[in-house]
Each structure stands twice: as C-alpha cells, then as structure tokens.
Amino acid sequence: MASTGICAYCGAPVSSASLKCPHCGAANPLYVVPVRSAPMAPRTVAELQEYCAVKGLPLARLRYFIDQDYRQPRAFGIYRDGDDFVVYKNKADGSRFVRYRGPDEEKAVGELFEKLLDSCRRAGL
Numbered sequence: 001m002a003s004t005g006i007c008a009y010c011g012a013p014v015s016s017a018s019l020k021c022p023h024c025g026a027a028n029p030l031y032v033v034p035v036r037s038a039p040m041a042p043r044t045v046a047e048l049q050e051y052c053a054v055k056g057l058p059l060a061r062l063r064y065f066i067d068q069d070y071r072q073p074r075a076f077g078i079y080r081d082g083d084d085f086v087v088y089k090n091k092a093d094g095s096r097f098v099r100y101r102g103p104d105e106e107k108a109v110g111e112l113f114e115k116l117l118d119s120c121r122r123a124g125l
Helices: 045-055 105-122
Strands: 004-006 013-015 064-066 075-081 084-090 096-102
Touching (some): 045 075, 075 105, 084 105
Antiparallel strands (some): 075 084, 084 096
C-alpha cells in the first residue's frame, strides 16, 4: 500500500508508489519497489534461497538467515515450525520480534524478501 510524503526538493505531496516527484521530476527517496513486480520475486523458501544465490547476496554480512531459527542478536530470518512459517527479527538486546507466523509460505517469504531488498538498497547492493 502506497503512502504519501513530501518531496524533499519542491515540497509537493508525492506517493511512495512514484519513482519520481510528479511536480518537479526529482528522484523520490520514499519510493518503495513493489515486491511482486520485482523480477523473479520468490514465493517459497527454496525460491528465496535460489534468488539470493543467483544474485550473490552476502546474507551473513547482511545478517539474514534463511531456513534457520538463528538466535543471535541483530538478525533477520525465516524458518518453518511445524505447519507455520516464522519470519523474525532478533534485536540487539537479544529479544525477538516475530514479523509473521502462519501457514502462508508466500506471505512469509514476501515479508522477509521486502526487508531484504530494503537492506540491499541501503548497503548499495
């Protein structure tokens, strides 16, 4: 779902779904790449692992753990727990925030994939 912000260059309202400001044409730093429109958007944990391998993503350096219940601080991950998929964020203090827990694998993978793409953009990958 798109949100609305203010263009840093001209001050006009701009949607996070717009690549550029419709008023001045400046790049929109609020732009969010739609996950499902990304090429080869993974829908399963196996597809997510393959995507990361093909793209050569440094998962350990980015602190992402796919198909692992990793318990150390400062990590994101996904794993299967019985019939549920769990997407988590381990905080610096060692506590865990569960971003998603449920049977929908595509939703779980999409949740982690969106965060992974954001981390890659921030790291310049």
